Amino acid sequence: MVALTLVDGERADTVPVTDRGLLYGDGVFETLAYRQQQILQLTAHLQRLQVSCERLGIPIDRRDIERQIARLLSCLPSGADAPTEGVIKIIVTRGDGGRGYAPLASPDARCLIQFHPMPADYAGFSQRGISCMLCRHPVSANPALAGLKHLNRLDQVMASRELVAAQNGAGHDDAWLQEGLMFDVQGNLVEGTRSNVFAVISGQLCTPDLSEAGVSGIMRAALLDWFAGQGVTVIVRRIAGAELALASEIFICNSVMGIWPVNRVHDFSTETCLTLPDQALARRAQRGLLSD
């Protein structure tokens, strides 16, 4: 199953060179899991997409995007060839036009909807857990854009380059360095390159405050809700990088990976490795939140 893309509802392989997503990263995106021929957390993703577009001033018609998603699914192979799982990516850009950075007063958004195969190894990482590294490239700070899953993702690209460079050592299993943890300029933990992070520090489950930087993930929100319903307190706060040394459990999450326990965190700058002894909350959330 190769990637399939609809652009404004029609199969297409290209966008105009005038697209503001290309020119300025002027847009947002969502990445959704498709499992057992169902899109997971579709309503939450569409809700975040709408809120993000409102914050950027990009008008969208949510019903129209829902129709385009339905059309994408109708374009997938059917019968025995029908994919049972995959990744659906929705990209909304501010379309074309305007004068330089200044957009048109009434921009005509462009919507790309893509179907990608589910990475083959993701289920295994949920079971076995992964190892992480600390990335040096800091996350840009800006409260006016924090939380949004916008198209300005050079920070994540640069941190992922560190990850790729470090993965090339021999003699490791395939869970070796599956994620990099990212910090703000002050050294506070923000997120993974493509995930949100939870950590049990001094017996207290916590996750980084994202009011200055980072992407506020749908799976993170679902976990916060689910833990609250379970009577498990999660503190959303600034977490200094040095506090990770006190962690007994770390797990990461996003809509496609679900929840991955972290077995080890490598700090290549000091050549030290933190081993996490516990996975209890990650396993409980996998069973309770993701089992349906």
Added chain:
Amino acid sequence: MVALTLVDGERADTVPVTDRGLLYGDGVFETLAYRQQQILQLTAHLQRLQVSCERLGIPIDRRDIERQIARLLSCLPSGADAPTEGVIKIIVTRGDGGRGYAPLASPDARCLIQFHPMPADYAGFSQRGISCMLCRHPVSANPALAGLKHLNRLDQVMASRELVAAQNGAGHDDAWLQEGLMFDVQGNLVEGTRSNVFAVISGQLCTPDLSEAGVSGIMRAALLDWFAGQGVTVIVRRIAGAELALASEIFICNSVMGIWPVNRVHDFSTETCLTLPDQALARRAQRGLLSD
């Protein structure tokens, strides 16, 4: 003269939906002035492009880009229809491929070179000066990306939206609000939405330090060199927003506009307006640096 684009040296109107410039803003760009059928400061722009690509790990062949620029010029109308001036934009993206944010180990960069008409009113603004406003949207801070003219430009788009929203008042001349000044989260002046800024504060010419945020412009560098050659000291330093009230002269610059004196700075949050009494250094630099 409508916009003309070459993609990897061939006339094209589109890029693949897999382009990492579109997906992540994973690339850089340059904007060059074309006047009297000459590209201004070409060597400096190509040098910055190369340095920027090296910092992001995007391999480029500078000779190849020079050939593509020559080809763009050869595609322009000739004879009496030949444009005498315009704007040349070079965009380099990391091309396609990779897994999510993680790029290929040896990415195949994509180069777009565009010719746009010179905005008709730019010469007038150089002569008459402009008015500016203070933008609320802050510039993202990240020393690892500061200075680069990368494709993550949502901050400039958002600030330009403020500018467009404020421009719509009636009864103003066309120099009304031609630029917005941008500040970091701490309130320090960084840049204009599409320009660098110089200010004479308490008798001292200064320009913002860009080690934490902002684009390090080619014209800014040319001005720093030129003023040094003239024996005029320019202090590159952190400039608090409140210091602007002490300014006697402000001017902005970029490669296409050249140097524009600022007549007035509007602060719509306090409904105050700063009038700059002096334009001496801007005029001197226009005559000395730009007159050739």
